[in-house]
Amino acid sequence: MNPTPVPIIRSVAAGYAFLISHWHRAMIAAAPYTVAYIAQLLLLRLVGQGGSESAVLEAGILVLSVLTVIASLALSASMLRMAVLGDYSGRFGLKVGKDEWRLFLVSILVALLLILVFVMVFMFWAVFFSMIASGALEREGIDPETSGFDLAQATAYMSTADWASVVVTGALGAFIIAWLAARLVLSFPATIDRGRVLVLSVWPLTDGMAWRIALALLLASIPLIAVQIGLYELLSALMGERFLAEAALISSEVDTAEGVQRFREYERWLGLMAAINIPLFSGVYAYIYRQRTSQDQA
Secondary structure (H helix, E strand, O other): OOOOOOHHHHHHHHHHHHHHHHHHHHHHOHHHHHHHHHHHHHHHHHHOOOOHHHHHHHHHHHHHHHHHHHHHHHHHHHHHHHHHOOOOOOOOOOOOOOOEEEEEEEHHHHHHHHHHHHHHEEEEHHHHHHHHHHHHHHOOOHHHHOOOHHHHHHHHHHHHOHOOOOOOOHHHHHHHHHHHHHHHHOHHHHHHHOOOOOOHHHHHHHOOOOHHHHHHHHHHHHHHHHHHHHHHHHHHHHOOHHHHOOOOOOOOHHHHOHHHHHHHHHHHHHHHHHHHHHHHHHHHHHHHHHHHHHOOOO
C-alpha cells in the first residue's frame, strides 16, 4: 500500500480527465439507463397529474424502476472496468454478469452500513435536540411534560446558543457519515479489480485518508452539480414550467413544502445525468484506488 497522502486536486483532475476522454462511450453505455429513467419520469408525471389507469401506471413505474437499477449497475460496472482495468469488453461496454452482481451486493452492504450509522447518529441528534428544546421551555418556567408543546413550538423559546449547539451536533453527525462513506468508497473499484465482493476488507486502504478522499469527492461534485442544476433552471425558465415538479411520490402534505419539492426536482434531474456523473466518480474512485494500492512513492 502506498503510504503517500491521497492527492486531492490530482484525484479531481483524474476524474474529469476520464470523463472527457470517454464521454462518448459513457453516453452509449448509458443509453438503456437514460431511456428507462426518462420513461419512469414520464409515468411519474402522469401519476402526479392524476392520470387515469393509475394502477397500470404504478405497475409500469415499478417495472421501470427495476430496469433502471439494472441499467445503472451495468453502467457503473462498465465505467469502473474501464477506469480500473482499461476494459471495454461487452456490447458497448455493457454486461450483465458477475461484476454487476458483485457490484450490486457491495452497494447493498455499503448502503446498509451507512443507513445503520445514520439512524444511530440521527437518533442521538434527535434526543439531543429534544433535550435542548425542553431546557429552553424550562428556562421560561414552562413544564415540558404538562404544557403539551411539540418540538416545533418549543423551538420558539430556544436561544442562539441553543441553536448553535444543535447545529454543531448535527454537523458532527454529518461528518461521521461523510467519514464512513469515504472509508468505504474504495469497495467499488476494489471489487471490480479483484473480482470478489470487498467491503470492510478495503478499510486499510483508506486508513488516515478519509478526509482527503471526502474532500476530493466534494470538490469533484460541486462544479458538476452546480452546472447541472443551473441547466435545469435554465431549461425550466425557457419552457415556462418546472417540468419535473409534478411527479408525486410522497404524501401531499410533504409535497406542499417548497424546499422538499425543489430538492426532489434536483434529485430527479441529477439522476438523469448519470451518463456524466457515473463516469466522473468512477474516474476519481479508480485514481484513488490505484494510488492507494501502488508501491510507487512518486
